[in-house]
Amino acid sequence: MHINPMKAAVERGELQIGTWVNLVRNPAILTLLKNAGLDFARIDMEHSALSIESLADMAILARALEFPIAVRPPHANREWITRLLDCGVWNLHCPQVEDLAHAREIADAAHYAPRGNRGMSGTSPSSEYEFKPAVERNKFANDQVHVTVMFETDEAFNDLDAIAATDGIDALTLGPTDLAQNLGVFGKPEMGKVLDERRDLILAAAKKHGKTCAMLVGSQEQAQQWKEAGVLLLVYKSEVEILANGFRDAMKAIRG
Numbered sequence: 001m002h003i004n005p006m007k008a009a010v011e012r013g014e015l016q017i018g019t020w021v022n023l024v025r026n027p028a029i030l031t032l033l034k035n036a037g038l039d040f041a042r043i044d045m046e047h048s049a050l051s052i053e054s055l056a057d058m059a060i061l062a063r064a065l066e067f068p069i070a071v072r073p074p075h076a077n078r079e080w081i082t083r084l085l086d087c088g089v090w091n092l093h094c095p096q097v098e099d100l101a102h103a104r105e106i107a108d109a110a111h112y113a114p115r116g117n118r119g120m121s122g123t124s125p126s127s128e129y130e131f132k133p134a135v136e137r138n139k140f141a142n143d144q145v146h147v148t149v150m151f152e153t154d155e156a157f158n159d160l161d162a163i164a165a166t167d168g169i170d171a172l173t174l175g176p177t178d179l180a181q182n183l184g185v186f187g188k189p190e191m192g193k194v195l196d197e198r199r200d201l202i203l204a205a206a207k208k209h210g211k212t213c214a215m216l217v218g219s220q221e222q223a224q225q226w227k228e229a230g231v232l233l234l235v236y237k238s239e240v241e242i243l244a245n246g247f248r249d250a251m252k253a254i255r256g
Contacts, residue, residue, distance in 0.1 A: 001128045004090040004144040006040050006068040010212050010232050018042050020238035025054045027061045034067040042070045042235050059088035078109040088125035090144050097149040100159040107168025110147050112138035146170045148214050152178040164205040172202045173214040
């Protein structure tokens, strides 16, 4: 079975750069992004119309291309985690993690015993239909799954250290706009400063417990800032932003 290239690279300390996919449902987008030099794609199911069927096609192609996808489910619960993993997804990007209990539920649902209580499905796309002994398949699956949790409320930071210490949680991040909204700074001059303070807290907790960080960045300068700070998972904008900005710039130039 294939290994998870994103997790393997992070464990080697190698920077991985991806982008959000919010609009495009054609799996061929993965081939385009890989050949453009990206390392992975983060697929959004929380704020998009993407179906589980289209996602399953993406997961299969991602393995064949060795170009991993990380998927944000609509809700970080057992139902969605089980379905995504069984489709062949390696990397989970879990939104609205509320507290330590929620983080533990996520880790438990994403891993087979003895590390968790993931639902047993037998051979499937997640095991590439390898008919190996179940114990061997399950151990391999546990080794390949990568779980990132998103801090999107002020209250979630009360359990930051404990969540970072949780076995089965591999990476930490924040949802900048949701968190800014919750903190009452969305759209205000201090928004950037407040969010960077929270990013620093997440980075410190991750380093303390041997975990990594994922950060969404909107500029090359911001990417360099967090790269130098030790972030190994950088997500640059989204395909929507890049398409829209590219067409806007082209239209301005053409129309004069």
